[in-house]
Amino acid sequence: MTNDHPPLDRPRxxxxxxxxPRGAPAAPPRSEGAPPALTRSPFASETFTSATFVTxxxxxxLALAAVWLLTRVGMLLLLVRDDLxxxxxxxxxxxxEHWYGGFADGTFPSGDVTWQYPPGAGLVIMSPGVLxxxxxxxxxxxxxxxxxxxxxxxxxxxDAARATHGAWIWVCGLPLLLHLPLARYDVQTTALxxxxxxxxxxxxxxAHQLGGALAGIGAMVKVWPxxxxxxxxxxxxTREAWTAAAVAxxxxxxTLALFFxxxxxxxxxxxxxxxxxxxxxxxxxxxxxxxxxxxGGVEFRYGSVEYVGPYVSTLGHLxxxxxxxxxxxxxxxxxxxxxxxxxxxxDAALTAVLLFTVTSRVISPQYLxxxxxxxxxxxxxxxxxxxPVALLLLPTAALSSLAYPVLYAEVIAGTVPGLTxxxxxxxxxxxxxxxxxxxxxxxxxxxxxxx
Numbered sequence: 001m002t003n004d005h006p007p008l009d010r011p012r013x014x015x016x017x018x019x020x021p022r023g024a025p026a027a028p029p030r031s032e033g034a035p036p037a038l039t040r041s042p043f044a045s046e047t048f049t050s051a052t053f054v055t056x057x058x059x060x061x062l063a064l065a066a067v068w069l070l071t072r073v074g075m076l077l078l079l080v081r082d083d084l085x086x087x088x089x090x091x092x093x094x095x096x097e098h099w100y101g102g103f104a105d106g107t108f109p110s111g112d113v114t115w116q117y118p119p120g121a122g123l124v125i126m127s128p129g130v131l132x133x134x135x136x137x138x139x140x141x142x143x144x145x146x147x148x149x150x151x152x153x154x155x156x157x158x159d160a161a162r163a164t165h166g167a168w169i170w171v172c173g174l175p176l177l178l179h180l181p182l183a184r185y186d187v188q189t190t191a192l193x194x195x196x197x198x199x200x201x202x203x204x205x206x207a208h209q210l211g212g213a214l215a216g217i218g219a220m221v222k223v224w225p226x227x228x229x230x231x232x233x234x235x236x237x238t239r240e241a242w243t244a245a246a247v248a249x250x251x252x253x254x255t256l257a258l259f260f261x262x263x264x265x266x267x268x269x270x271x272x273x274x275x276x277x278x279x280x281x282x283x284x285x286x287x288x289x290x291x292x293x294x295x296g297g298v299e300f301r302y303g304s305v306e307y308v309g310p311y312v313s314t315l316g317h318l319x320x321x322x323x324x325x326x327x328x329x330x331x332x333x334x335x336x337x338x339x340x341x342x343x344x345x346x347d348a349a350l351t352a353v354l355l356f357t358v359t360s361r362v363i364s365p366q367y368l369x370x371x372x373x374x375x376x377x378x379x380x381x382x383x384x385x386x387x388p389v390a391l392l393l394l395p396t397a398a399l400s401s402l403a404y405p406v407l408y409a410e411v412i413a414g415t416v417p418g419l420t421x422x423x424x425x426x427x428x429x430x431x432x433x434x435x436x437x438x439x440x441x442x443x444x445x446x447x448x449x450x451x
């Protein structure tokens with residue numbers, strides 16, 4: 001049992017021990033199992049005072065804030081110009097504004113093949129209305145920046161408590177996607193998942209319920225935040241979080257169904273989706289087309305560029321089967337897991353979203369926003385096993401912005417530069433998913449030697 005206070009009867013120094021030239025007794029020898037002195041936390045030092053804390057913490061916090069401000073100004077400038085590569089990144093906001101007009105009339109987009117989102121997404125689309133003195137474009141971007149800042153602050157707070165680097169992954173990783181994050185509502189969705197995971201990691205039952213509710217609301221906005229709960233510890237935490245998620249999701253769904261018509265119309269737009277050109281299946285078809293082994297082409301459908309032609313439907317069904325297999329693997333992992341660390345819920349969430357991403361028929365560049373946010377949460381824990389995965393996601397994000405919008409015309413045409421960037425991006429993404437799955441399994445399901 002450890003004791004925070006020094007013993008009253010201290011042992012006398014052994015005169016036989018070597019002392020330094022000034023006569024001070026040398027430090028007692030370390031046992032083999034003790035960590036080197038340099039690995040100790042600075043907070044354990046007897047000379048660590050409140051003044052030292054201010055000096056240590058304020059510098060990194062100011063540096064983080066400065067980097068956030070500079071990079072976000074750069075992202076804003078790119079969004080205003082919107083002329084990189086194929087351009088038109090901000091066009092998505094115009095689509096949101098079009099849907100906003102329908103919500104004002106009390107209806108979800110009905111019969112619109114580009115509306116493929118759960119009903120909770122309508123709240124994000126309507127949110128710019130809270131800033132009526134701004135245009136829709138300005139209000140949407142302002143709220144995206146606000147959500148971005150909330151994520152950065154939440155991660156920085158978690159980092160301050162554990163001396164980790166999650167906030168830096170988010171602050172420096174998001175600009176690798178250029179201005180795209182400011183023109184999509186995925187930053188807001190990621191904020192819900194990040195806050196949910198941080199709340200679930202707290203000790204208070206009320207925090208677990210809050211985390212579950214945030215994940216449930218996130219699932220009603222874009223489905224995937226429900227995966228944030230896949231790694232909650234068994235027992236009370238799981239019951240509290242999952243129950244709160246179900247209640248929050250159902251309450252939100254019922255409220256939206258009460259005040260708006262056609263809230264479930266999005267389900268009709270999902271079944272006929274094909275293989276998007278940026279997915280892993282799309283890369284396989286692009287290689288086959290470049291080799292002359294596949295005669296298909298590309299077409300703008302369901303709000304994205306997809307491959308059309310022979311075997312596309314079969315490949316789509318295979319992707320769905322792989323998604324089911326990934327879900328089965330996650331359930332098996334949860335049943336087999338024997339060791340739970342504070343980082344396990346975080347690591348499991350990142351692994352789950354990675355697996356569902358690589359098996360999806362669609363891999364839009366904004367999916368990297370989700371993955372960067374979850375990787376950042378993982379790095380707020382010293383116990384995480386996802387550090388190599390988080391590092392892999394950084395070049396993956398940079399390659400995603402090369403694929404869209406910078407070289408998107410090349411990707412559509414299937415030229416050598418387009419194929420190269422997609423092979424590298426999807427190769428890294430697949431490697432990250434497999435590495436995450438392996439590290440999650442070995443860190444939790446394997447029984448320690450000698451146990």
